[in-house]
Amino acid sequence: xxxxxxxxxxxxxxMVFTTIGMGAKKVEISVxxxxxxxxxKDSMALRTYYFEKEHPEVKVNVMPIPMADYYDKLFTMIAxxxxxxxxxxxxxxxxxxxxxxxxxxxxQFMEKDTTLDWDDYLGHxxxxxxxxxxxxPAGRNYQAWMYNADMFKEAGIPSPYxxxxxxxxxxxxxxxxxxxxxxxxxGDGVPDQYGxxxxxxxxxEDFFPLVWMAGGKAFDNLQYPTKCLLNSPEAKKALQYAVxxxxxxxxxxxxxxxxxxxxxxxxxxxIAMHMSNIGIACWALFGEWYDFDWNYxxxxxxxxxxxxxxxxxxxxxxxxSKNKEITYEFLKSMTSLPTYFYMLENRxxxxxxxxxxxxxxxxxxxxxxxxxxxxxxxxxxxxxFLPKPENPLRVNSIIANQxxxxxxxxxxxxxxxEDMTAKINEVLxxx
Amino acid sequence: xxxxxxxxxxxxxGYVFLLPWIIGFAxxxxxxIVASAVISLTKWPLIASPKFIGLGNYFKLIQDxxxxxSLKVTAVYMLVIPLHIMVGLFIATLLNSKIKALSFFRVLYxxxxxxTGVAVSLLWVWIFNPRFGIFNLLLxxxxxxxxxxxxxxIWVLPAFIIMGMWGVGAPMLIYLAGLQNIPTTLYEAATVxxxxxxxxxxxxxxxxxxxxxxxxxxxxxxxxxxxFTPAYIMTGGGPNYASLFYVLYVYRNAFQWFKMxxxxxxxxxxxxxxxAAVFFMLKYSKRWVYYAGGR
Numbered sequence: 056x057x058x059x060x061x062x063x064x065x066x067x068x069x070m071v072f073t074t075i076g077m078g079a080k081k082v083e084i085s086v087x088x089x090x091x092x093x094x095x096k097d098s099m100a101l102r103t104y105y106f107e108k109e110h111p112e113v114k115v116n117v118m119p120i121p122m123a124d125y126y127d128k129l130f131t132m133i134a135x136x137x138x139x140x141x142x143x144x145x146x147x148x149x150x151x152x153x154x155x156x157x158x159x160x161x162x163q164f165m166e167k168d169t170t171l172d173w174d175d176y177l178g179h180x181x182x183x184x185x186x187x188x189x190x191x192p193a194g195r196n197y198q199a200w201m202y203n204a205d206m207f208k209e210a211g212i213p214s215p216y217x218x219x220x221x222x223x224x225x226x227x228x229x230x231x232x233x234x235x236x237x238x239x240x241x242g243d244g245v246p247d248q249y250g251x252x253x254x255x256x257x258x259x260e261d262f263f264p265l266v267w268m269a270g271g272k273a274f275d276n277l278q279y280p281t282k283c284l285l286n287s288p289e290a291k292k293a294l295q296y297a298v299x300x301x302x303x304x305x306x307x308x309x310x311x312x313x314x315x316x317x318x319x320x321x322x323x324x325x326i327a328m329h330m331s332n333i334g335i336a337c338w339a340l341f342g343e344w345y346d347f348d349w350n351y352x353x354x355x356x357x358x359x360x361x362x363x364x365x366x367x368x369x370x371x372x373x374x375x376s377k378n379k380e381i382t383y384e385f386l387k388s389m390t391s392l393p394t395y396f397y398m399l400e401n402r403x404x405x406x407x408x409x410x411x412x413x414x415x416x417x418x419x420x421x422x423x424x425x426x427x428x429x430x431x432x433x434x435x436x437x438x439x440f441l442p443k444p445e446n447p448l449r450v451n452s453i454i455a456n457q458x459x460x461x462x463x464x465x466x467x468x469x470x471x472x473e474d475m476t477a478k479i480n481e482v483l484x485x486x
Numbered sequence: 487x488x489x490x491x492x493x494x495x496x497x498x499x500g501y502v503f504l505l506p507w508i509i510g511f512a513x514x515x516x517x518x519i520v521a522s523a524v525i526s527l528t529k530w531p532l533i534a535s536p537k538f539i540g541l542g543n544y545f546k547l548i549q550d551x552x553x554x555x556s557l558k559v560t561a562v563y564m565l566v567i568p569l570h571i572m573v574g575l576f577i578a579t580l581l582n583s584k585i586k587a588l589s590f591f592r593v594l595y596x597x598x599x600x601x602t603g604v605a606v607s608l609l610w611v612w613i614f615n616p617r618f619g620i621f622n623l624l625l626x627x628x629x630x631x632x633x634x635x636x637x638x639x640i641w642v643l644p645a646f647i648i649m650g651m652w653g654v655g656a657p658m659l660i661y662l663a664g665l666q667n668i669p670t671t672l673y674e675a676a677t678v679x680x681x682x683x684x685x686x687x688x689x690x691x692x693x694x695x696x697x698x699x700x701x702x703x704x705x706x707x708x709x710x711x712x713x714f715t716p717a718y719i720m721t722g723g724g725p726n727y728a729s730l731f732y733v734l735y736v737y738r739n740a741f742q743w744f745k746m747x748x749x750x751x752x753x754x755x756x757x758x759x760x761x762a763a764v765f766f767m768l769k770y771s772k773r774w775v776y777y778a779g780g781r
């Protein structure tokens with residue numbers, strides 16, 4: 056009898072616990088983000104704060120992936136049938152994911168959604184293909200020159216931002232002030248500090264705005280490029296301008312110096328201006344990266360106007376996701392203004408792709424104390440989106456190689472432009 | 487079982503011992519090998535359906551300048567093999583003698599081999615830095631202005647070859663084991679006969695370790711063809727493809743440019759090259775390799 060009672064008790068307990076366990080089982084969604092483990096986890100803790108509060112039944116699994124292997128890893132996961140539910144994807148990489156059916160259009164959810172303030176999101180063109188939206192823009196980047204304000208003060212030269220405000224910020228002026236700062240301090244015939252660094256971010260990013268400002272175009276179509284136009288006289292002129300920074304004016308370190316690696320880089324205080332992006336601002340500010348006064352300025356105006364490039368980083372939903380609707384809710388929450396202001400309060404390193412964010416007093420309250428001279432209106436006004444070839448990594452590697460050869464003096468700017476165009480067109484035809 | 491002859495029993499037992507490896511190979515390597523052969527006949531962008539194109543990828547690679555460039559880069563880098571053999575053998579010979587702190591030196595020379603490839607690569611990026619690197623600093627002490635090693639088309643491969651010497655500890659350890667297997671009686675007899683150091687080295691040491699030389703040569707060839715991490719981390723194949731090693735090119739095609747079919751065809755060509763090299767080595771090894779207990 057005693058044994059029977061104990062057995063019934065055990066069976067009952069097992070059933071009760073199993074039922075409780077089943078009832079408490081959470082829906083799990085996985086989100087892949089690029090960056091180092093610590094940063095991604097810290098950042099996602101802030102970005103998921105409201106969502107997890109509002110959806111206790113959902114568990115968010117964060118998957119940090121190093122930037123260098125990010126897309127390789129995502130594609131391999133897709134091929135293996137284990138794609139995450141969502142991930143951030145730079146807009147210039149989006150097309151490959153769309154053409155292979157790896158991500159879904161979120162328009163189906165947006166149409167039914169009455170609470171989404173879509174007009175407040177920046178970069179609609181960057182995430183819209185054939186009238187369908189493929190991701191909610193989360194982060195945004197504008198290309199801008201970051202400058203070391205202390206070096207300008209020491210040289211007794213007005214800062215680039217002051218020059219820009221005076222309306223005199225041109226490519227010629229840029230060369231002039233960079234020349235004044237470039238110095239060979241120890242007299243060994245090699246400059247120890249340079250006025251600027253070209254190619255510090257990437258040759259494509261630094262080269263395209265020069266082409267636009269010379270009046271040229273990189274491709275025939277932004278979203279579906281079929282022909283590369285980088286062999287135009289305007290593009291050749293743009294590349295020649297970049298080459299002259301090294302060869303003629305000697306105001307930027309030559310590629311052979313590997314300055315961006317362990318030699319001279321902006322952080323060492325020996326480069327007065329380097330091409331960077333606004334997305335870095337929060338990192339540099341909250342992380343106290345530099346022990347000198349620094350700020351941003353738009354690229355100097357070229358012959359045919361002023362252009363910079365912009366890119367948004369959308370969060371997408373993968374076709375393989377089994378929880379698409381809740382993932383959409385998750386994306387909305389991650390890109391909502393309350394989440395962004397919660398991040399801001401907690402020094403979260405993020406520049407959101409939301410219009411109202413940068414005009415909110417709370418933003419000014421935090422960033423204003425750093426005297427960040429970013430003119431967001433101008434950024435928005437002069438920004439162009441990057442073209443989106445099917446295989447951006449391959450196209451980028453061709454551009455990087457040919458610009459590098461020109462910068463080293465191994466090819467003329469004209470020849471490099473001709474060669475990169477021919478090679479890119481081959482790739483475009485293959486795709 | 488009892489009716490089986492001893493020889494057959496031995497053979498059967500041999501296969502039983504081989505079985506775990508055979509199963510492992512069939513499941514984890516054989517399947518992917520066969521799959522890659524099939525994939526090499528397709529155009530497959532990894533996340534879309536493959537399209538059968540026959541030998542198209544193989545015809546294409548003949549006309550691909552980067553295929554030839556990667557092959558050339560890898561072939562030039564093979565210079566590291568004789569250097570490895572000579573330096574490894576030299577150090578092993580030194581460490582085979584009775585010197586003080588022998589264990590310390592053995593550990594010291596082998597230690598670099600246990601450090602992960604990425605860390606080693608980052609370390610060498612610093613060592614080769616043209617302005618602040620220790621290599622150019624040392625060269626400047628003897629009045630030589632060092633080049634921009636990793637950023638120079640001419641110097642990037644010599645830089646990789648120099649760096650390759652970092653791993654000399656692995657073959658050294660095998661040589662050391664080989665040297666200690668040579669019976670000392672042979673040296674004693676040679677000494678009695680009046681042989682000097684070189685004569686003993688040429689006629690006893692070298693033949694004695696010739697199977698190990700062959701092993702290290704084969705492993706060296708295979709390893710050299712498969713070099714990837716340093717190039718991926720340190721130069722990304724640049725400048726101007728001057729350090730585009732073969733496997734790096736395979737990787738780029740497969741995982742960055744999403745040309746899995748083409749990458750598979752490149753991998754198969756690499757396999758055929760390695761197989762031919764090893765076959766050649768084994769075939770001609772009979773002329774110079776001495777097996778003490780060989781049949």
